[in-house]
Amino acid sequence: MKLDMEISSNPKISIVMPLYNSEKFIETAVESVLTQTFKDFELILIDDCSTDSTLEIISKYDDSRIKLFKQIKNSGESASRNLGIKTARGKYIYFADHDDAMLENTLEIFYNVAEESGAEVVFMNHWYDTHDSDFQLPSIVNVEPKSFADPTPRIMSEDIVERIKYEYMQYKVNVMPWLKIQRLDFLRENQIYFPATTLNGDVLFYFAQLAFGKKLQIIDAYGYVYRLHRTMTMSAPAESHLRKTIQSISPAIQYLRKVMSKIQIPEKFRIEIENEAIERYFRLYIDRAYRGELPIEKIDAILKEYSVADSNLTRVLINTFGARFFKKSNKRG
Numbered sequence: 001m002k003l004d005m006e007i008s009s010n011p012k013i014s015i016v017m018p019l020y021n022s023e024k025f026i027e028t029a030v031e032s033v034l035t036q037t038f039k040d041f042e043l044i045l046i047d048d049c050s051t052d053s054t055l056e057i058i059s060k061y062d063d064s065r066i067k068l069f070k071q072i073k074n075s076g077e078s079a080s081r082n083l084g085i086k087t088a089r090g091k092y093i094y095f096a097d098h099d100d101a102m103l104e105n106t107l108e109i110f111y112n113v114a115e116e117s118g119a120e121v122v123f124m125n126h127w128y129d130t131h132d133s134d135f136q137l138p139s140i141v142n143v144e145p146k147s148f149a150d151p152t153p154r155i156m157s158e159d160i161v162e163r164i165k166y167e168y169m170q171y172k173v174n175v176m177p178w179l180k181i182q183r184l185d186f187l188r189e190n191q192i193y194f195p196a197t198t199l200n201g202d203v204l205f206y207f208a209q210l211a212f213g214k215k216l217q218i219i220d221a222y223g224y225v226y227r228l229h230r231t232m233t234m235s236a237p238a239e240s241h242l243r244k245t246i247q248s249i250s251p252a253i254q255y256l257r258k259v260m261s262k263i264q265i266p267e268k269f270r271i272e273i274e275n276e277a278i279e280r281y282f283r284l285y286i287d288r289a290y291r292g293e294l295p296i297e298k299i300d301a302i303l304k305e306y307s308v309a310d311s312n313l314t315r316v317l318i319n320t321f322g323a324r325f326f327k328k329s330n331k332r333g
Helices: 026-034 054-058 077-087 106-117 137-142 160-168 184-189 201-212 238-260 267-289 296-305 313-321 323-332
Strands: 013-019 041-047 066-070 092-095 121-124 126-130 145-147 180-183 216-219 224-227
Touching: 013 026, 013 077, 013 106, 026 041, 026 054, 041 054, 041 077, 054 066, 066 077, 077 092, 077 184, 092 106, 092 184, 106 121, 106 180, 106 216, 160 201, 160 267, 180 184, 201 238, 238 267, 238 296
Parallel strands: 013 041, 013 092, 041 066, 121 216, 126 224
Antiparallel strands: 092 180, 121 180, 126 145
């Protein structure tokens, strides 16, 4: 593909897309960027040591807006996004995934709202949900939009405590990176990066934005196709995912404490945020990863192995988050 367009030295938007063994999806993802109605962007592709034909596919694109970086060693999606923050040149930065796609006017909507409002971060509040891992871009428009958050357009409260209570602790906004655009200088000046040592780093990244932002806006629009397929992290074996969940709690709390040390909030509220974060990790584990693969006794043993809790914690979690996820284990036990 040859486009007669030279990238500007300061593009308005930098799109960062981490890659890893993306051969099945990357063409659709890249094409959805190159066909945007908004043209003044750079597309930063960061390959995380792919072992398939990803790089061969990327080499076919002859477009001056595309920049390819290669990680020296496999470092994970968060590390790739952070490299994007460090190398981007746009006024705004947008994070897209290698296995999804944007509708053609997504960047235009984001840019216009951000410029008109002066917001540091603009959130979209809907996503597309499809189980068809082989969909083609022209069919995307036929997918019914599905809301996973409060769709009310609004500017978030300027009061940090109220903002965190309402937006973060009540799950009012979908926190995925590809549902928001943000000013690059806002991230850099406040040292907002993705934590590389924890699951669900998207949530922590979002918390930092809530803590440091002065104007954060939500719009009632959708423009991103989120593709569900079997290679996703949430499909990992239950025991492996539980261990990763437990191992992620400590670095997550450290990240939160570092952010909270820079803002003025009551000490009691800081503790409440930490407790909620721990609860959130287990909730995400149960809601997303558990597939009835582990007997309750095995979960208890893993929790005690990491000195997380006594043998009753699993049952407390079950009572709190819903026994339906554990019915199969109850039958086995």
